[in-house]
Amino acid sequence: MSDVIISPEMLARYNKPGPRYTSYPTVPAWTGTFGEEEYREALADVSARPDEALSVYVHLPFCAERCTYCGCNATVTRRSEVVDVYLDRVERELDMVTSLLDGKRQVVQLHWGGGTPNFLTEPQMSRLVGLLKQYFTIEDSGEISLEVDPRIGTVEQLAQIRALGFNRISLGVQDINPDVQEAIGRIQPFAQTEELYRACRDLGFASVNLDMVYGLPLQTAETFQDTLTAISDLRPDRIACFSYAHVPWVKPNQKLIDVEKLPDTFTKFSLFRMAIDNLGASGYDWVGMDHFALRDDELAVAARERRLHRNFMGYTTRPALHMLAFGMSSIGELAGRFVQNESHLGRYQKMVDAGQLPVVRGYKLSDDDLLRRSVILHLMCNLELPYDLTTKLFGVDLREALGDDLDRMEAYVEDGFLELLPDRAQVTPLGRFFVRLLAMELDAHLARTSQKIAFSKTV
Ligand code: SF4
Known part of the structure; x- marks a missing residue:
């Protein structure tokens, strides 16, 4: 890729706004007239196809504090009991959804996203795993993954996560530079990340991913080079390098980001080029839009063999035909439909309490x-x-x-x-x-x- 030259003029000409196509049609085409009844129809279709495997996603929105750059659907709390109340609703939702399926279905892919899934205590995680096993049969060879914030993780917690059956893990890093971390409200000493990364390896997770972000305030070629080197030296199986989207009118927490400190468009693009070139030189293949995988990782192999897929959980080599999603704001994809749950915690919980499937929009393709x-x-x-x-x-x-x-x-x-x-x-x-x-x-x-x-x- 290093022989591809893109000038500032070329970037200005072609850097047009557009969807990222994590789905098609994209979310703005979905409609609020798609609701509970339509979701029931979709589940009936899935039920009629009992041999088709499922993926399951659970959204766990809680975080101890809000990072200023955050673009996720997160709820800040210090109170662990809030999670118990939420899990009651997830249990009810699991019960409602699976009662519309014929029998206990096979799951080949399970993912917990957030928020911060490791905000849950060990008993809360055990409870949720127990619930999922009660309602689904999770394949032994399945991909069971979650996202972890190293700032609140411990080696002991990782051991508990592994013992619960998780075999894939993503650690959020973003950037290792202390000034950048200060500017995004996320202080995370690299030694902490490194300790947890090594523990993941010792515990035998089949795949360890590190997530980073480019386009953050105060990132320069020099600081970003340090981050790339530190991350690739650890040799994670996969690295996600996400673009920071500054949209304070959608995410008010981003108003705390000083726009004067953000890299300009061409500098930001140059940071991504650095990731492609440097990670490429360190043995990683560029996969999809913003992922990198060690050359012998199955994701890199699938990309080379042109059989890569993606869904809302990310890139995968094992596409399940249907993805059921649970929890506030989660997005499911099943039987030719997209389905999205209510994004407001209180309203999500009220809908579930009223015995409603908490769907607020969707789309039938x-x-x-x-x-x-x-x-x-x-x-x-x-x-x-x-x-x-x-x-x-x-x-x-x-x-x-x-x-x-x-x-x-x-x-x-x-x-x-x-x-x-x-x-x-x-x-x-x-x-x-x-x-x-x-x-x-x-x-x-x-x-x-x-x-x-x-x-x-x-x-
Ligand atoms: S970036 Fe992650 S940890 Fe920070 S507030 Fe958002 S979801 Fe929580």
């Missing part, structure tokens, strides 16, 4: 949506469009299905973003930086949804 979703996700994950992709999946010729949209995408050949080969359209190394522009040409909802939300840019 049409045949055209399903086809475009496959095409866009394959393009975003695997950087190509095989001409027989839709014929294999839907029995419809790609050109017939997408017609003019495909022609518009091909206009990027001249810009050097796309190469037309005999069997496929291939995203070039340059085009990879702007692959969202190609996907946007295939998005049938974009004209409508782009008025509903200010999308993020490439950087």
Whole structure:
């Protein structure tokens, strides 16, 4: 990638706002008229397909304090008993949802996200694992993962997490520089991260991931180089390098970030280039938009073999057909529908108390949506469009299905973003930086949804 030159002018020209396509259609296309009844229909469809494996996501929103850069759906509290009250509702939700499924279903992927899942005490974690095992059969070989904040983690807690059956773990690092940490309200000495990382290795987690963020206040090429080196020296299996999105009108906590200290667009982009080049030189492959994996990690192998998938939990090699999601603000994807729960803690709990499935919006994909979703996700994950992709999946010729949209995408050949080969359209190394522009040409909802939300840019 180091031979790809992107000038400030080129970045200014192509760094257009657009969706990240973690889903298609994207969230702004979903509607509030999709509610409990529609979710029940979706669950009935899943129930009618008993052999199809499930993924399960649980959102655990609690954090001890709010980091100023935070873009997550988090609830700050110091009171552990608040979690017990929440888990009562998650239990009720599990009961309501699984009562609509025929029998105890197999789960191949389980993920706890947040918030801070390790804000839970050991008895609370044990309770939740027990509940999940009561309502589902979790495959022994399944991916059982959670996100951990090293600032409140201990080696003892990690041992408890491992003993509960978790085999994958993500530690949040963001940046190791003390000034950057001060500027984002997240003080986390590197020694603490390192101690927990080494404990994860000793405890035998099959996969240890570290999360970092670029575009934070006071990050410079020098500080970011230190962070990259420190992180890659630990040799985690995977590294996520997320772009910081400064949206204080959506996330008021970000008003505490001094905008004067944020890197400008080109500097921010240069930081990401550093991650690609430096991690590449350290043995990591760039996977998807913002992930890196050791070259022999299954994610890197899947990306090379062009069979990478993604869902709301992130990139995966094991796509389950249905993902059920529990807890406030969680997003499920099942039987051709997206389903999102209420994002406000109090309202989520009230809905569950009233015996309601706490769904507030969702979307049922049409045949055209399903086809475009496959095409866009394959393009975003695997950087190509095989001409027989839709014929294999839907029995419809790609050109017939997408017609003019495909022609518009091909206009990027001249810009050097796309190469037309005999069997496929291939995203070039340059085009990879702007692959969202190609996907946007295939998005049938974009004209409508782009008025509903200010999308993020490439950087
Ligand atoms: S960044 Fe993470 S730990 Fe910090 S407030 Fe947000 S969810 Fe909590």
